[in-house]
Amino acid sequence: MSQVPKKLRLATVWLGGCSGCHMSFLDLDELLIELVEKVDIVYGPLVDTKKFPEEVDICLVEGAVTNVENLELARSIRSNSKLVISFGDCAVTGNVTSMRNRIPVKDLLTAVYHEAQAPIGAESLEVLPALLKKALPLHQAIKVDIYLPGCPPAPERIAAALTALLDNRPVDL
Protein backbone atom coordinates (compact mmCIF):
# COMPACT_ATOMS: atom_id res chain seq x y z
CA MET A 1 0.00 0.00 0.00
CA SER A 2 1.47 3.40 -0.97
CA GLN A 3 2.06 5.83 1.86
CA VAL A 4 0.44 9.26 1.93
CA PRO A 5 3.30 11.79 1.63
CA LYS A 6 3.86 13.84 4.77
CA LYS A 7 2.69 17.43 4.44
CA LEU A 8 5.19 20.19 5.11
CA ARG A 9 4.43 22.41 8.07
CA LEU A 10 4.19 26.06 6.98
CA ALA A 11 4.01 29.07 9.30
CA THR A 12 3.52 32.72 8.45
CA VAL A 13 4.31 35.44 10.97
CA TRP A 14 3.34 39.11 11.09
CA LEU A 15 5.86 41.22 13.06
CA GLY A 16 6.31 44.98 12.48
CA GLY A 17 4.68 45.29 9.07
CA CYS A 18 1.47 46.62 7.56
CA SER A 19 0.11 43.14 6.65
CA GLY A 20 0.53 43.98 2.95
CA CYS A 21 2.90 41.01 2.51
CA HIS A 22 0.22 38.70 3.91
CA MET A 23 -2.33 40.30 1.56
CA SER A 24 0.02 39.45 -1.31
CA PHE A 25 0.21 35.87 0.04
CA LEU A 26 -3.59 35.69 -0.07
CA ASP A 27 -3.42 36.93 -3.69
CA LEU A 28 -1.95 33.53 -4.60
CA ASP A 29 -5.64 32.72 -5.23
CA GLU A 30 -6.03 29.23 -6.71
CA LEU A 31 -2.44 28.35 -5.88
CA LEU A 32 -3.52 28.56 -2.23
CA ILE A 33 -5.83 25.63 -2.88
CA GLU A 34 -2.96 23.62 -4.37
CA LEU A 35 -0.78 24.74 -1.47
CA VAL A 36 -3.08 23.43 1.25
CA GLU A 37 -2.97 20.02 -0.42
CA LYS A 38 0.80 19.98 0.13
CA VAL A 39 1.26 21.88 3.38
CA ASP A 40 -0.35 22.27 6.76
CA ILE A 41 -0.54 25.93 7.75
CA VAL A 42 0.30 25.60 11.44
CA TYR A 43 0.69 29.22 12.54
CA GLY A 44 -0.17 32.71 11.29
CA PRO A 45 -2.93 35.31 11.10
CA LEU A 46 -5.17 32.71 9.45
CA VAL A 47 -4.67 30.15 12.24
CA ASP A 48 -5.99 30.48 15.78
CA THR A 49 -2.84 29.32 17.56
CA LYS A 50 -1.15 31.64 20.02
CA LYS A 51 2.11 29.75 20.67
CA PHE A 52 4.62 29.27 17.86
CA PRO A 53 4.64 25.50 17.20
CA GLU A 54 7.55 23.05 17.07
CA GLU A 55 8.93 21.35 13.95
CA VAL A 56 7.95 23.95 11.37
CA ASP A 57 9.45 23.28 7.92
CA ILE A 58 9.07 26.72 6.32
CA CYS A 59 8.34 30.03 8.04
CA LEU A 60 7.59 33.26 6.17
CA VAL A 61 8.24 36.27 8.41
CA GLU A 62 6.71 39.62 7.47
CA GLY A 63 7.89 42.82 9.13
CA ALA A 64 10.80 44.19 11.10
CA VAL A 65 11.61 43.27 14.68
CA THR A 66 10.34 46.29 16.60
CA ASN A 67 9.73 45.36 20.22
CA VAL A 68 10.63 42.81 22.87
CA GLU A 69 7.65 40.64 21.98
CA ASN A 70 8.77 40.49 18.32
CA LEU A 71 12.29 39.61 19.41
CA GLU A 72 11.10 36.76 21.63
CA LEU A 73 8.89 35.43 18.84
CA ALA A 74 11.72 35.72 16.27
CA ARG A 75 13.97 33.61 18.52
CA SER A 76 11.23 31.04 18.94
CA ILE A 77 10.74 30.95 15.15
CA ARG A 78 14.45 30.29 14.64
CA SER A 79 14.58 27.52 17.24
CA ASN A 80 11.56 25.75 15.80
CA SER A 81 11.87 26.24 12.01
CA LYS A 82 14.07 24.48 9.46
CA LEU A 83 13.86 27.33 6.94
CA VAL A 84 13.21 30.99 7.76
CA ILE A 85 12.25 33.34 4.93
CA SER A 86 12.61 37.09 5.34
CA PHE A 87 9.33 38.02 3.68
CA GLY A 88 9.10 41.54 2.20
CA ASP A 89 11.18 44.69 2.48
CA CYS A 90 10.33 45.43 6.13
CA ALA A 91 11.81 42.08 7.14
CA VAL A 92 14.70 42.31 4.64
CA THR A 93 15.83 45.92 5.26
CA GLY A 94 13.59 47.43 7.97
CA ASN A 95 11.94 49.57 5.27
CA VAL A 96 9.29 52.03 6.51
CA THR A 97 9.00 50.27 9.86
CA SER A 98 12.57 51.27 10.69
CA MET A 99 11.54 54.94 10.78
CA ARG A 100 9.19 54.65 13.69
CA ASN A 101 10.97 53.60 16.88
CA ARG A 102 12.97 56.83 17.14
CA ILE A 103 9.98 59.11 17.62
CA PRO A 104 9.32 60.05 21.27
CA VAL A 105 6.92 57.19 21.83
CA LYS A 106 6.03 57.97 25.43
CA ASP A 107 5.00 61.55 24.50
CA LEU A 108 3.00 60.22 21.57
CA LEU A 109 1.17 57.60 23.64
CA THR A 110 0.53 60.09 26.45
CA ALA A 111 -1.01 62.52 23.96
CA VAL A 112 -3.13 59.80 22.37
CA TYR A 113 -4.23 57.92 25.47
CA HIS A 114 -4.13 60.43 28.36
CA GLU A 115 -4.73 63.84 26.87
CA ALA A 116 -7.36 62.79 24.36
CA GLN A 117 -11.02 63.53 24.96
CA ALA A 118 -11.60 60.03 26.31
CA PRO A 119 -8.42 59.08 28.22
CA ILE A 120 -8.18 55.38 28.97
CA GLY A 121 -5.87 55.37 31.98
CA ALA A 122 -2.19 55.07 32.79
CA GLU A 123 -2.26 51.26 32.83
CA SER A 124 -2.74 51.29 29.06
CA LEU A 125 0.92 52.27 28.59
CA GLU A 126 2.07 49.42 30.79
CA VAL A 127 0.57 46.61 28.70
CA LEU A 128 2.31 47.57 25.47
CA PRO A 129 5.52 45.61 24.80
CA ALA A 130 8.63 47.79 25.16
CA LEU A 131 10.00 49.07 21.86
CA LEU A 132 13.59 48.30 20.88
CA LYS A 133 15.85 51.33 20.37
CA LYS A 134 15.44 50.80 16.65
CA ALA A 135 13.45 48.42 14.49
CA LEU A 136 15.71 45.65 13.17
CA PRO A 137 15.61 43.82 9.86
CA LEU A 138 15.01 40.16 10.66
CA HIS A 139 18.57 38.99 9.91
CA GLN A 140 19.90 41.31 12.64
CA ALA A 141 17.82 39.41 15.17
CA ILE A 142 18.09 35.81 13.91
CA LYS A 143 19.72 33.84 11.09
CA VAL A 144 17.71 34.04 7.87
CA ASP A 145 17.86 31.37 5.14
CA ILE A 146 16.10 33.04 2.20
CA TYR A 147 15.31 36.68 1.35
CA LEU A 148 12.11 37.47 -0.52
CA PRO A 149 12.17 41.27 -1.07
CA GLY A 150 9.41 43.51 -2.39
CA CYS A 151 6.90 45.87 -0.86
CA PRO A 152 5.06 43.63 -0.94
CA PRO A 153 6.65 40.73 -2.84
CA ALA A 154 4.47 40.03 -5.88
CA PRO A 155 2.29 36.91 -5.59
CA GLU A 156 4.17 35.45 -8.59
CA ARG A 157 7.47 35.67 -6.67
CA ILE A 158 5.92 34.13 -3.56
CA ALA A 159 4.48 31.36 -5.72
CA ALA A 160 7.85 30.78 -7.45
CA ALA A 161 9.65 30.52 -4.11
CA LEU A 162 7.12 28.22 -2.45
CA THR A 163 6.76 26.00 -5.51
CA ALA A 164 10.55 25.58 -5.74
CA LEU A 165 10.77 24.70 -2.05
CA LEU A 166 7.91 22.23 -2.26
CA ASP A 167 9.54 20.61 -5.32
CA ASN A 168 12.86 20.50 -3.47
CA ARG A 169 14.50 22.80 -6.04
CA PRO A 170 16.78 25.76 -5.28
CA VAL A 171 14.92 29.05 -4.88
CA ASP A 172 16.01 31.31 -7.76
CA LEU A 173 14.76 34.84 -7.17
Ligand code: SF4
Ligand atom coordinates in the same frame (compact mmCIF):
# COMPACT_ATOMS: atom_id res chain seq x y z
FE1 SF4 B 1 3.82 46.39 4.26
FE2 SF4 B 1 5.65 46.70 2.34
FE3 SF4 B 1 6.41 46.20 4.83
FE4 SF4 B 1 5.23 44.26 3.41
S1 SF4 B 1 7.22 45.20 2.96
S2 SF4 B 1 4.82 44.82 5.56
S3 SF4 B 1 3.77 45.50 2.20
S4 SF4 B 1 5.32 48.04 4.11
